Every structure is written in structure tokens, then in C-alpha cells.
Amino acid sequence: MIEEETSVFAPAGYLRTAGAALVGIIYASPVIWMILTAFKSRPDALASPPKLFFTPTLEHFWSIFHRVSADGTQIFDTGFGRNMFNSVFICTVSVALALGIGALAAYGFARLQLRGRGYYMFYILAMRMLPPIALIVPLYFLFRVTGFGGSYTAIILVYTAFNLPFAIWMLRSFLDELHRPIEEAARLDGTSELEVLWKICLPQIRSGVAATAIIAFVFTWNDFLFSVLLTGTDTRTVPVAMTRTMGADAGVDWGVFAAIGTIYLIPILLVAYFLQDQLLRGATFGTVSR
Numbered sequence: 001m002i003e004e005e006t007s008v009f010a011p012a013g014y015l016r017t018a019g020a021a022l023v024g025i026i027y028a029s030p031v032i033w034m035i036l037t038a039f040k041s042r043p044d045a046l047a048s049p050p051k052l053f054f055t056p057t058l059e060h061f062w063s064i065f066h067r068v069s070a071d072g073t074q075i076f077d078t079g080f081g082r083n084m085f086n087s088v089f090i091c092t093v094s095v096a097l098a099l100g101i102g103a104l105a106a107y108g109f110a111r112l113q114l115r116g117r118g119y120y121m122f123y124i125l126a127m128r129m130l131p132p133i134a135l136i137v138p139l140y141f142l143f144r145v146t147g148f149g150g151s152y153t154a155i156i157l158v159y160t161a162f163n164l165p166f167a168i169w170m171l172r173s174f175l176d177e178l179h180r181p182i183e184e185a186a187r188l189d190g191t192s193e194l195e196v197l198w199k200i201c202l203p204q205i206r207s208g209v210a211a212t213a214i215i216a217f218v219f220t221w222n223d224f225l226f227s228v229l230l231t232g233t234d235t236r237t238v239p240v241a242m243t244r245t246m247g248a249d250a251g252v253d254w255g256v257f258a259a260i261g262t263i264y265l266i267p268i269l270l271v272a273y274f275l276q277d278q279l280l281r282g283a284t285f286g287t288v289s290r
Helices: 015-039 057-064 080-111 117-130 132-146 153-174 182-188 193-204 206-222 225-230 239-247 254-273 276-283
Strands: 065-066 074-078
Touching: 015 182, 015 254, 057 080, 057 254, 080 117, 080 153, 080 193, 080 206, 080 239, 080 254, 117 153, 132 153, 132 225, 153 225, 182 193, 193 206, 193 254, 206 254, 206 276, 225 239, 239 254, 254 276
Parallel strands: none
Antiparallel strands: 065 074
């Protein structure tokens, strides 16, 4: 007689579901309030007590991309579209470089018998633990002297360097969980180490690669310190552009600030939504026996 398989997870029940929903709403309340503020008029955004019911408007989203002259006769482009492109381009390229170089390094540390491998891994981790504020001044003068100040090359190299230790440690942990007989059989057939990595190892840890990419992307996407000091007028990212809403005379335009934050949140939500299965598998990779 074949016994029916039973789930190890008990039904959550209405109370637990309601409790989890309440906790989720509490954690998401700042984001929800930011989105609501983005669709409020300026008086409604500054109203006290705050208004929960209001007439939605898109004036703040229009103000993100357009600026009216003092006399009200001309409309200028704020350059926010270029800032958004810079954020996407810099994040994508730096994360791709970190994953590519990190995969090669992680495979070497996981499969090759290197002398002092533990010390090398510690040094790599120590590089990631260095506070960015301690490195920003020498990096600024380095790129200024070499002529790369304010260029895509400078900011991409910095983000790649800071994401690389994390990528190496994450990918190496995933590679250590793989079964090696298939790799050994491929080597006996004359497969090179690079082909073993590309055709055998990486397809098995694609969920781990996705999890590593998401975390590195979020770090790069949210960074402000490197962006404000190492980018120029043409390479400025959205976090730096958000500071324009903080005028010394007029104060903070909270409606425009919230609208920029709402738009800036969309790519992260899309990436997390479409890769949520891979992220969950990557987070639990190796913890459940297969």
C-alpha cells in the first residue's frame, strides 16, 4: 500500500492570515503613503491632519519632467529621463560585470585547490566590509587625476568592485552545494573548465545567480554617496536628482519628491515580481535535500 504524501505545513488559518496581512500593511505603510502623496495636490500633501480622500492629480509627475520659467512663458526639460536612463544603465552594466567576474572567481575557489584559499576569501570579504565613506575621498582624487571623473567608467568600476566580493561569496556557496560526478564525467569527455562552468554549473544555480543579481542591483540602485560625488552632469542618477526638490528658499516639494520615489520604485518592484520564484529558490538553495 502506498501511503499518501502529506504536507508538512499546516493551514495558516484566518487569524494567522489576517495577522500576516496586518504586519505587511504596517511595513508597507510608508511606501503606500508616498504613493498617495505623489497623486495629491500641493495643498493636500501638506494638509494637517493628513487627507485620506482627495482628488488625484498628475501635476507632480508632470513637474518631474518639465520646469516652467519664472515668467511662466517657457517650459524646459528637467533631464529626469536622462537620470533614469543613467540609473538603469549603470546598475545593469555593473551588476553584469560583477556576476561575470564573480562567477569565474567563485568557480576557481570552489573547484581548484588553491593554497591559502581561506585567506583569500577572508580578504575578499574584508574588502566588502570597508565603509564606503572611507574610500570615497581617495577614489574621487584618483578618478579626477586620471581624467575619469564624472564618467560612466568611473562609477561602473566602483559599483562593480563593491558588488564583486558579495557575488563571489554568494556564488561560491551555491557551487559548493552541487554534486560533482556530472562535472567529473564531463572532464573525462574532454570538456574544458570554462565549459563545465557555463554548461553544467551555472544552469543548476540560476536561482542563486538571480538572487545574487537582485541583491546587488538593489544596493547599486539605492546608493547615493558614490553617485553624488563620482558622477557628472551627464551621468547623474536619480537619487542625486532627487536632491533638486530640496530648495533652500521654497523648502521641500514633497509632492514631487514622492512622485520621483514612486517612479524610482517601479523597476525594483518589477524585478522582484518577475524573479520572486528564483529569489526564493536562491535563498533556500542547499537547505532542503533533493
